[in-house]
Structures are given as C-alpha cells and as structure tokens.
Amino acid sequence: MDSYALALGSAIWLGILTSISPCPLATNIAAISFIGRRVDSPSKVIAAGLLYTLGRMVTYLVLGILIVASVLSIPELAMFLQQNMNKFLGPILIVVGMFLLELVSLDIMRSDIGSRMQGRAERFGIWGAALLGLLFALSFCPVSAALFFGSLIPLAVDHQSSVVMPIVYGVGTALPVIVFAFVIALSTRMVGVMFNKLKTIEKWARRITGVVFIAVGIYYTLIYIFGINIFS
Numbered sequence: 001m002d003s004y005a006l007a008l009g010s011a012i013w014l015g016i017l018t019s020i021s022p023c024p025l026a027t028n029i030a031a032i033s034f035i036g037r038r039v040d041s042p043s044k045v046i047a048a049g050l051l052y053t054l055g056r057m058v059t060y061l062v063l064g065i066l067i068v069a070s071v072l073s074i075p076e077l078a079m080f081l082q083q084n085m086n087k088f089l090g091p092i093l094i095v096v097g098m099f100l101l102e103l104v105s106l107d108i109m110r111s112d113i114g115s116r117m118q119g120r121a122e123r124f125g126i127w128g129a130a131l132l133g134l135l136f137a138l139s140f141c142p143v144s145a146a147l148f149f150g151s152l153i154p155l156a157v158d159h160q161s162s163v164v165m166p167i168v169y170g171v172g173t174a175l176p177v178i179v180f181a182f183v184i185a186l187s188t189r190m191v192g193v194m195f196n197k198l199k200t201i202e203k204w205a206r207r208i209t210g211v212v213f214i215a216v217g218i219y220y221t222l223i224y225i226f227g228i229n230i231f232s
Helices: 002-020 022-036 042-072 075-100 113-138 142-158 164-186 190-224
Strands: none
Touching (some): 002 022, 002 142, 002 164, 002 190, 022 042, 022 113, 022 164, 042 113, 042 142, 075 190, 113 164
C-alpha cells in the first residue's frame, strides 16, 4: 500500500511537472486565457477550469487504458516486462532526466498551436474548455512525451494501473489551470504575480527532478544491467 501511495504521489508530481514545463505551460496559458474570458461570471470560470481538467483526464485515461491494458493483456509481454522493467527504467529515467535538464532538446512544437486550438474551442462556449483539455493533452512535446510515455506508463504498468495512474496524472497536468481559474474568479490582480512565481518554481522543480531522475537511472542501470551494487 505504501508503494502504491508513493506511485500515486509520483504520478501527480509528473503531471504537475508536465503542466509547468515550458511547452505545456504555453498551452495552459492559452487555456487560462480562454477561461478568463468568463471573468464576469466566477461560477463559469470555475466550471470551465473543471471542464478543462476533465478533458485532460479523459485523454490520459483513454491512452492509459489502451497502452497499459494492452500490455498487461499479453501474458508473455507482461511477464517479460515484470522480469525486465527495472532494466529498462534505468536508461529511460536517464533520458527523461536529460530532457528535463535541457541537455537534450527537440524543437518540434509550433508556437501558434494554443491560439489555433483556442479558436476552435470558442465555438462550443463553456464546453470548449473540455475540448481544449482533450486537444492540449494530445499536443505532446518532447518533455511531456518523455514524462508520460517514459515515466508514467512504466509506473502504471509496474503497478498494473491503467485507470487510476493516468487519471491522477491528468489532474496534475491541469492543476495550474484549476488554481488560476479560482484566482481569476476571486481576483484578476493576483494572476500576474502567480505567473511570475510559477516560472521560477518550474525552473527549479524541473532541474531538481531531472537530477533525481538521472541519479536513480544510473543506480538502476548499475544494479539491474551491470550487476554493480555501489552500496555493498
């Protein structure tokens, strides 16, 4: 139970880290801009924030079920992963950590993606927030792809959780939008201050997590691939 609780905590942290990374943060800012247009109605602002969260949750839930359940439904593959998952985790964590530290980068995202999707969502009124959540969750960039496919999916497979882990991760990715939805509903003057603080938090959170991922990845690689226990 403690192991599962730790995994849930890791899933929501991966979601939060995804949400405040530069590329996903840009789409979240677009979502906040969309939600903020209802500033005259605090209840609609909060409702839009929750619908946006629901949209992201549904996307990651469907992806999680498709990937994790498919893997676990094949006995030979499930057995292979159970026996070798720790060997794969080492190199995967190192690569993800390198992305987080910007030692490796791939500039494949277009800067206008948020505005284009926002325009499409406007046709659906307040329900457009849910559509934005769905679309933005599918807009993977290298960092978010590394965190979802390289960290969350192995975690979900390891704990045989095709539903709960992706949902928790989805909530984590939408947390900043939920927070800002409540802030907008209460006071728009606080938004600018919180954005500036969020940028500082993102930088250090990403760096610390990147270092931890690389350190754990090296440890797993030494133990499970090379059979070297540095603490023995």
